[in-house]
Amino acid sequence: MEKLIQTVELNSSSTSSDNYHPNVQLTSFSGNQTNCNNIVFNVSVSTPGQTSGSVNIIGYRTLVNLLPSIPNMNLNSIVMSTVMQNSSLAKEIAINFSLINERPPDYEMLCVFWNFSTMTWSDEGCYWNKTSSNEQMICICNHLTSFSTLMSKSPIELPYLDQITYVGLAASVSSLIVCLVIEFMVWNTVVKSNVSHFRHTALVNISLCLLMGDTVFLVNSFYQSPKWCGTFTVIKHFCYLSMFFWMLCLSTMLLHQLIFVFHQMRKKVYLTISISIGYVCPLIIVLLTYKIYNDGAEDVYYNAKSCWLNYKSPFNGSIHAFIFPVLTIVLINFFSMMVVITKLLRPQVSEGSKGDQKEMAKSILKAIVFLTPVFGITWILGFFVLVFDLTEGFWAYFILPSQSTP
Known part of the structure; x- marks a missing residue:
């Protein structure tokens, strides 16, 4: 040589x-x-x-x-x-x-x-x-x-990313189980009106979807089987999309209750619409994505190393079948929250029967404003890791100090 x-x-x-x-x-x-x-x-x-x-x-x-x-x-x-x-x-x-x-x-x-x-x-x-x-x-x-x-031969990763993921998923799964147990125990006590029924129905479904998605994610982290990788990807894609679509149902319900005060929605109608939006819409997106990307082929529909949707570059990869619906829902929810805040701050000549409705809306809004930054941090971090190259810019000075430009 x-x-x-x-x-x-x-x-x-x-x-x-x-x-x-x-x-x-x-x-x-x-x-x-x-x-x-x-x-x-x-x-x-x-x-x-x-x-x-x-x-x-x-x-x-x-x-x-x-x-x-x-x-x-x-x-x-x-x-x-x-x-x-x-x-x-x-x-x-x-x-x-x-x-x-x-x-x-x-x-x-x-x-x-x-x-x-x-x-x-x-x-x-x-x-x-x-x-x-x-x-x-x-x-x-x-x-x-x-x-x-x-x-x-393999992509670099953020330090301690796996450990943070395992701890976060375990905490999330445990908290969601406790949340669902408490929800079912106090259901008859807290559900006394249509608004509270709609709200708790959406919260239960959001928790169920997130619990199932996190559980599959956690199982997949320790049981990495090429045979089940595609199946895990489909389940996670559906569960996380369903969670966001149920969030959409919750925000639009709150908006509807405040704007159309004299046209309250019946429980049967709400459940039909919510199930269609919360489960049917994400199912259609998942099936279409699976079919479009070569019937769920490896390295086309999903990444074999992460058992998650494939990302190649901006606007290229099956991951955008998750990103675009989520971004759309986030924008709609943000708009709904702004409308609700404006409605609550506007003085009314006669409150009448809207007093209880507004108090309920205020409590829901407080929960949304408080929980959004807390639970959004992990999604924001994941978005930045996905979009930005870890070998360039800000990340490289911490992950690749030997390769920093003099």
Whole structure:
């Protein structure tokens, strides 16, 4: 291996004319040049600033298949050697690699060179320019030798994310069971009007959907079976969607009770509409998503590692069959809450029979205002983890300190 790499370096320094072959391409330039940019195998090498002397750049398309990798990392570009003769490098060299495999979100990249002292790849003196795209990678190095890129075999994760998930799910499941037990024990005591009946019916169904979804999520965390992964994804997709649709039923019921005071909804009508919205609508969304994404195929409908809906990029992936309905419901609920607050603050000439209704609405509104930020924190955190690449920006300084740009 050492002789192979040294031969690469020797060929780079001894050849002075451009050569293009199926597996080897070489380009060179000489003389004083500024901002030089040369390309071999769609990989460009630039030297910002003033560069003098002779510069040879040679790319080996298949050499990457013969070289060792780093544990948990894969070589993901050609090998590029840059050698200067009787020249001076102004500051640093920038290499724009075309990646063999596109980099998915949250996958770490390393700019590396072959270290003859340790006979391994090393990233010392090189860093990854985070402005690179998922198909290309810009490496900045302050020295010259044989370069390549490495990509992690699995995505990086936030520290202690699994532990936080297990503790949170266990606490959620326990609390929901206690909530449902208390709800059934005091049902006859607290349900004394249509408004209270509608409210507690929605709360019970919200708790049931969340309990079932969290239970399946927790079971799936400890029992990871490829055979059941698709089934777990379908169940979680349906349960969490149903939970949000029942939240929609709760907010629209509150809005209806305050606006249409003299046209109160009957229990049978409310149950029919709520069940249709709370269970039928999410079922249709889940079935259509399952069918559209290749009948629930792995890595198309669901991610085999997480047993959850697949995400590829913004507006691309089955996860959007969950995100878009949830965002729509959140916006509708926010609008409903603003209308209810305006209605409650508006002075009335005659309260009449609306006094009890308004007091009930106030109590519901207080619960919503208090619980929304508490229970929304985990969803907001999940949204940011989903949308933002953990290898870039704010996250990288905490998760990838070694790869932070100088």
